[in-house]
Amino acid sequence: MKFSDFVSSTAIRPNLSAEGKEDVIREMTTALVQAGAIEEGELESTIKAITKREELGSTGIGRGVAVPHTKHPSVDRLVGTVGVSIEGVDFKSLDGEKVHLFFLLISPPDRPGDHLRALENISRQLRDDTFCRFLKQSKTAEDIWQLLEEADNNQFVS
């Protein structure tokens, strides 16, 4: 499950303006709607589902990264996007640190394997400090997209 298989390039946000957890979720989900990956009518119910999942346990997995996600019947394939917050957002992460890198994932309800494979890919890349650093330093959506493509070509993972 490569990044290019599920990330909507036009939904990438290199400079999130949101300052709080709810706002980040809203900003990134809206980005997916604007990219056409999610229907506009499904925006609120998708945000609600993502928020509900966060209440079960923060997806701020530490090291400045969070992977908010949900299953949602309105998508027939896994869609996602990447957001970078320069200031950092308090996401109630497991290590108590602010989050700078966000990977939002929306998957169809009946395909848990896709979600797991995306998570596998994301976490493998994130274990590489260079990848994380370059991601945080990215200025444009295009920069981030190129970085994801390089990651897909195994430039970072040993």
Added chain:
Amino acid sequence: MEASDHPKAIKSVEVKNPQGLHLRPGEAFARRASEFESTIEVISGERRVDGKSLLDIATLGASQGT
């Protein structure tokens, strides 16, 4: 001290959860593992990771049946 002097326990388990070893169970495992002093590793296929790290566990992508 030689490696053979360190007591070791190995247990083979199968992932039953239809959603696989995703973030929530992974986090529960890592949190529990962190309570122990011993080194805890999780092995899936050829990958061998630190059981106390959620990020490491997530890299396994261990689906139901593995």
